[in-house]
Amino acid sequence: MEQKGGWTIIVNEYGMTIDVLLDLYMSLCDSTTSKKINLTDLGKAIEKQLKSTYEISYDKLCYTTGNIKNGLDYLPTKKYVRPVVKHVQVHIKLHQRIIYHINQKLGNEHLVDVRDANKLIGLYGKVNKIGGTEIYLKETFIPSIIKGLDKNTIPHEFGHSLGLYHVDEPWVWIKSMREQWNIQKMIKNKTNIMYGGGGVYLNDRTSTTITPEQMNIIIENYKLGRLNLG
């Protein structure tokens, strides 16, 4: 697949193991007027939080096909489908660089842009679109992200960049049926990153996990060209 943006997802299968590598090229920019943000520390915090959230392992039910060849018993060759549980291990690799103006962003990179509080009034941060390449963060919340007090905003916004929707919004099923969660599923996954702003389970410190199903959706989004959308 042609690399249009920062995310590349490589899936390798070795026997009963599936290795998933989420590879991201990104640039960090401080667009605030004060220019006081320590982008090196922010970059480290982003890497730490993304690894903590997205580097998961789980078992996945797969189906393998094969042939039973005819032998001396003269039975015809038959095809079979066998369910197999494979172990999925996800890794994340970030390639970061610091830029001084958003114009320096290369075409195939994601941008993490720290903005003045008055440019993101009322918000923590946002992504330009679902599957988009530009993540805007509000200056005010950067210290708590760097200190590790807010472990949700970064994985959450990168989740949107990976094509994930809020799991608790009423109209999500129109765009992604599997991401519309019922109450039972929410109770089971209280620490999920993809709760919307009004979510009862949303917590800056504890909402830090994703489910295997969401990881499968991310891989599917990449294969279907729903990531790196500019």
Next chain:
Amino acid sequence: MSIYTKPTLLAIAVFIVITLIYSTFEAESDGFSLIGFPLTFNKYTEGKIDPSDIGLAHIGFNTSNFLLDMLVLLVFIWGFNFIWIKFLKKT
């Protein structure tokens, strides 16, 4: 001035299309969705809201902007009916 059904429906349709074109839908990616033409009458987000400047964000339904938009719609309806009577009905 008499009001005719065809130009009125056409004016409403054009107004809805312009409203949709002028609206932004960024709520799903934590931005704001802004609906309304020429003034935004509904602003909402699905993202985390900063409590410190929630008052400045003017989130929610704005009744005065909605009424002003409806006034613009009435102007649209009057304009379409005027064109209909003046130019099209005769032909």
